Amino acid sequence: MIKGDRFCRLVYLGESQKIKKHTYGMFRCDCGREKRIRIDGVSGGQIKSCGCLYHERCNEFGLNSIEYERLYNVWANMRKRCYDTKSDRYYAYGAKGITVCDEWKDDFHAFAKFAIDNGWNSKLSIERIDLAKGYEPQNCIFITMKQQARNKTSNIKVNYNGEIKCIAEWCEVLGLNDKRTYRRYQLGIRNPDILFYPGDLRGLRRRA
Ligand SMILES: [Zn+2]
Structure with missing residues (x-):
């Protein structure tokens, strides 16, 4: 990069300086501000202004x-x-x-x-x-x-007693809490008898 080089709004003024791992240079932005900026960020195209461009876009x-x-x-x-x-x-x-x-x-x-x-x-x-x-x-x-989480639940289809419905639909039909059912599904439970067990699973274990 040589003095006077332009990158979008930035013009290189020189004074390159290595700080830790990176080389910085002075740049003058079209908005009038002068700022020390990482040279590789400017030459790579990620940095296009002193920051004013970014703020203009936000405002837009x-x-x-x-x-x-x-x-x-x-x-x-x-x-x-x-x-x-x-x-x-x-x-x-x-x-x-x-x-x-x-x-x-x-x-x-x-x-x-x-x-x-x-x-x-x-x-x-x-x-x-x-x-x-x-x-x-x-x-x-x-x-x-x-x-969005609810929509994802409703997209998972489960075959129960020979009928295929989404988890959300099954929960509605069976009067179950769909959050709890979905949590069970996430834990890897696929057996509909367990998935749709109406009570606490610990109760199911005690019964078995
Ligand atoms: Zn600027």
Whole structure:
């Protein structure tokens, strides 16, 4: 990097200095501020301004920086699940052909605009309406984590007395607490007689 080099809003002024493991340099931002910034962050394209660009983007959506960060993570994690084979959720998304629509895939701003227009706030996460379809405006809503957990429960189908229903439906029919039933399922219990046992499992053991 040589003096006068420009990277987005930043112009390199020199004065490189190694601090611990990284090399820092002085930069002048288009907003007028001068700041010492990590050179590899600037040359790698991750840092584009003194920070003013980031704040402008937050303001554009009427979000504070924490909300902006959260929404960015909603978008980034959605892409990871669908395209990053190293993601621990990839098997349930990308591997099953779930994709992000062209409009959102490489454009956080398009996604953010949709999210804000559709009532997103930092307590909500993204959910697909039709789980066979991908992430696209017609198929996405924003719901609380609690609602999302409930939706996941309702997607697990159990064969009981020759009939197949979702756990949530079974709980409704049998008058059971679906949280407790789901917890049992998570513990690895698959036998419907135990899964749907109406009392405490310790009682079942005593009886047996
Ligand atoms: Zn600036």
